[in-house]
Amino acid sequence: MDLEFSPAEKAFRDEVRSFLSDHLPRQIADKVDAGKELTKEETLQWQAILHARGWAAPNWPVDYGGPGWDAVQRHIFAEECALHSAPRLPAFGLNMLGPVLLKFGTEDQRRAILPRILDGTDWWCQGYSEPGAGSDLASLKTRAIRDGGDYVVNGQKTWTTLGQHANKIFCLVRTSTEGKPQEGISFLLVDLDTPGVEMRPIRLIDGGHEVNEVFFTDARVPVENLVGEENQGWTIAKYLLTHERTNIAGVGFSARDLARFRKLSGQLRRDGRSIADNPVYSARAAEIEAELEALRITNLRMLANARDGAAEGAQSSLLKLKGTQIRQALQELYRSALGPHAAPEPDDLSDNERVVPAESARAAPVYFNHRKLSIFGGSNEIQRNIVAKELFRE
Amino acid sequence: MDFNLTEDHQMLSDTLRRFLADNYDIETRGRAAYAAPYHAPEIWAGLAELGILGAFLTEDQGGFGGTAEDVRVIFEELGRGLCAEPVLGALMGLHLLSRAGRDDLAQAIIAGEGRIALAVYEPQVACDLKHIEARAQETADGWQLTGRKSAIYGAPGAQHLLIVAQTGQGQGLFLAAAPELIPAAMVDGGGVADLVMDDLPAECLSPDCADWIEAALDLGRVALCAEAVGAMDFLIDMTVDYLKQRKQFGRSIGSFQALQHRVVDMMVELEQCRSITISAAARFDGPDRGRQVSMAKNLIGRMGTRVAEEAIQLHGGIGMTWEYPGAHYAKRLIMIDHQLGDHNDHVLRLIASQPKAA
Numbered sequence: 178m179d180l181e182f183s184p185a186e187k188a189f190r191d192e193v194r195s196f197l198s199d200h201l202p203r204q205i206a207d208k209v210d211a212g213k214e215l216t217k218e219e220t221l222q223w224q225a226i227l228h229a230r231g232w233a234a235p236n237w238p239v240d241y242g243g244p245g246w247d248a249v250q251r252h253i254f255a256e257e258c259a260l261h262s263a264p265r266l267p268a269f270g271l272n273m274l275g276p277v278l279l280k281f282g283t284e285d286q287r288r289a290i291l292p293r294i295l296d297g298t299d300w301w302c303q304g305y306s307e308p309g310a311g312s313d314l315a316s317l318k319t320r321a322i323r324d325g326g327d328y329v330v331n332g333q334k335t336w337t338t339l340g341q342h343a344n345k346i347f348c349l350v351r352t353s354t355e356g357k358p359q360e361g362i363s364f365l366l367v368d369l370d371t372p373g374v375e376m377r378p379i380r381l382i383d384g385g386h387e388v389n390e391v392f393f394t395d396a397r398v399p400v401e402n403l404v405g406e407e408n409q410g411w412t413i414a415k416y417l418l419t420h421e422r423t424n425i426a427g428v429g430f431s432a433r434d435l436a437r438f439r440k441l442s443g444q445l446r447r448d449g450r451s452i453a454d455n456p457v458y459s460a461r462a463a464e465i466e467a468e469l470e471a472l473r474i475t476n477l478r479m480l481a482n483a484r485d486g487a488a489e490g491a492q493s494s495l496l497k498l499k500g501t502q503i504r505q506a507l508q509e510l511y512r513s514a515l516g517p518h519a520a521p522e523p524d525d526l527s528d529n530e531r532v533v534p535a536e537s538a539r540a541a542p543v544y545f546n547h548r549k550l551s552i553f554g555g556s557n558e559i560q561r562n563i564v565a566k567e568l569f570r571e
Numbered sequence: 572m573d574f575n576l577t578e579d580h581q582m583l584s585d586t587l588r589r590f591l592a593d594n595y596d597i598e599t600r601g602r603a604a605y606a607a608p609y610h611a612p613e614i615w616a617g618l619a620e621l622g623i624l625g626a627f628l629t630e631d632q633g634g635f636g637g638t639a640e641d642v643r644v645i646f647e648e649l650g651r652g653l654c655a656e657p658v659l660g661a662l663m664g665l666h667l668l669s670r671a672g673r674d675d676l677a678q679a680i681i682a683g684e685g686r687i688a689l690a691v692y693e694p695q696v697a698c699d700l701k702h703i704e705a706r707a708q709e710t711a712d713g714w715q716l717t718g719r720k721s722a723i724y725g726a727p728g729a730q731h732l733l734i735v736a737q738t739g740q741g742q743g744l745f746l747a748a749a750p751e752l753i754p755a756a757m758v759d760g761g762g763v764a765d766l767v768m769d770d771l772p773a774e775c776l777s778p779d780c781a782d783w784i785e786a787a788l789d790l791g792r793v794a795l796c797a798e799a800v801g802a803m804d805f806l807i808d809m810t811v812d813y814l815k816q817r818k819q820f821g822r823s824i825g826s827f828q829a830l831q832h833r834v835v836d837m838m839v840e841l842e843q844c845r846s847i848t849i850s851a852a853a854r855f856d857g858p859d860r861g862r863q864v865s866m867a868k869n870l871i872g873r874m875g876t877r878v879a880e881e882a883i884q885l886h887g888g889i890g891m892t893w894e895y896p897g898a899h900y901a902k903r904l905i906m907i908d909h910q911l912g913d914h915n916d917h918v919l920r921l922i923a924s925q926p927k928a929a
Contacts, residue, residue: 474846
């Protein structure tokens with residue numbers, strides 16, 4: 178048993194840490210810490226800084242502008258970024274479409290699309306879910322019908338994260354109604370300024386604008402925008418569900434949130450004592466910390482498995498399940514520690530009008546926002562189905 | 572980063588698993604674990620012969636192991652085999668004998684000549700040593716102990732007993748030859764005893780060694796955690812097999828999603844328990860030992876209980892029967908939380924060790 182990173186991996190971690198301390202703009206990290214929405218410009222500013230260092234696309238190979246890191250390095254990088262409150266880069270291009278093109282795309286597609294993802298020219302969003310196709314994604318109905326050199330697309334996508342910043346969308350569309358529903362789906366790239374494509378905002382439970390719905394009305398998309406073969410879309414979607422899931426456990430996020438709770442609990446007093454001295458809160462935090470410590474090791478065990486070439490199987494489902502449970506538990510702890518002071522709508526008060534530390538003002542909205550964790554990316558029930566399929570295989 | 576067992580540990584693990592599978596079935600256990608001496612002497616001799624006890628000591632001490640990882644590997648198999656032999660008391664006893672330089676006695680014990688147990692806790696003390704009330708007095712005739720001890724695991728039939736008592740200098744460690752005990756079977760099998768001491772003569776191994784004692788207890792906690800992981804692993808396998816094979820409404824009940832999801836949650840907790848135990852064993856000799864061990868004992872106390880209760884429920888009526896081996900695994904998992912400090916005791920220990928936020 179050896180739980181430690183190798184000397185080379187530790188040196189890499191030090192390199193990442195010192196880069197983050199030197200180059201992550203303080204004002205951006207503070208916003209991330211306080212749970213505030215970043216502007217598109219702020220996110221792209223950070224992407225440009227990483228891109229200049231060659232670190233914008235951690236899981237791309239060197240040939241296409243990635244750093245060529247192995248799974249352990251990617252893990253270390255993601256964890257350190259989370260611990261330093263670095264913004265998350267737009268994942269749909271860098272972490273999803275990039276790997277899809279590398280695996281299923283043509284060389285022409287890679288050369289045309291990847292550089293524009295890397296330097297932030299294009300911001301991609303994802304068109305998977307539909308009003309009638311959530312967990313049962315294969316029942317999606319958005320049609321793409323071949324007409325000469327184009328597909329004509331009709332239908333509706335929803336839960337399009339940060340689509341308001343995007344100029345491109347990759348979609349799962351129905352190209353066939355023959356056979357099983359999974360067999361008639363294709364992976365199609367669409368320009369958002371194509372006539373017939375319209376995006377509308379969805380306001381979420383926390384009041385924020387994070388997701389959108391996208392409507393397609395006779396939108397004409399060139400057939401060159403198909404990725405992989407026609408009707409191969411489901412294979413691509415499944416590939417993304419079990420691969421490229423670095424940091425799905427979110428251990429770095431939870432470690433940061435636990436540290437934030439401990440800091441806050443030393444600053445807040447309630448009924449004659451500090452929250453840090455309240456045995457109920459202390460006990461809850463200690464138990465969550467034990468679960469987080471276990472998850473940190475579980476994550477490393479699975480990382481070591483992946484490094485040694487073992488099948489990934491249901492492991493990422495396990496990490497997603499436990500990781501999101503812990504992250505949600507920490508948000509709940511943080512919100513409840515504020516007691517009655519969690520109530521004021523943060524946007525109605527300036528920082529100096531608050532009676533609690535300003536950085537905790539968004540505790541309740543952030544808590545509400547984090548209820549999404551167990552719903553998106555394959556709901557936790559779908560993750561349980563995936564594990565159960567393996568467990569109960571005859 | 573490497574999570575594979577060493578070749579030696581893999582061999583140790585395989586050997587012990589095979590020995591228990593071949594010699595220690597649930598009927599053998601049932602006969603031995605609930606009547607004096609509350610264990611099976613031939614199995615004990617077999618374990619000694621396999622070198623299981625020797626693996627608790629370093630080569631310097633006359634053994635061939637001595638690390639927390641050795642303990643983890645062995646106890647995971649003892650848990651998988653639901654072994655009720657008094658290994659926990661022997662582990663802590665051997666550890667303390669070595670600390671005290673009593674290698675002669677340790678040698679005899681790993682050879683299977685005589686057993687040892689550790690008397691620490693008292694009717695009012697379940698985890699925190701500083702509340703111990705038993706007192707040791709030095710007289711012209713040597714040391715004498717007075718007070719009450721409880722929950723002495725594996726004590727019935729043991730020839731040697733280590734006893735913790737206050738000396739005025741701190742918590743001291745004493746060795747006594749088989750005093751008269753109040754023995755009982757544990758509800759989950761195996762022997763336990765209480766002890767009333769009234770000027771009991773004993774040899775003083777150290778008048779002030781709370782750190783040795785806490786280390787021995789922490790090692791015992793790692794052992795219990797590993798035992799729980801082995802038992803959970805086996806019990807979850809049994810549960811999945813049962814759900815596949817049991818038919819109701821014309822289909823295997825393992826096809827019902829309501830049941831499948833509960834098993835998945837059990838499996839997730841098992842992997843978490845395995846991870847925290849690996850961590851506690853691997854970091855045992857580091858500065859963070861106490862916190863790591865308490866995190867492990869807390870998590871395993873809570874999740875072992877959850878897995879056990881879920882396993883009983885998922886089995887339905889058969890899980891309630893004495894005849895079904897799964898019931899005994901479930902019982903053991905729940906009672907492990909009661910040993911060497913339960914999940915609440917270890918939360919308090921974690922809180923006490925938490926640095927104050929700035």
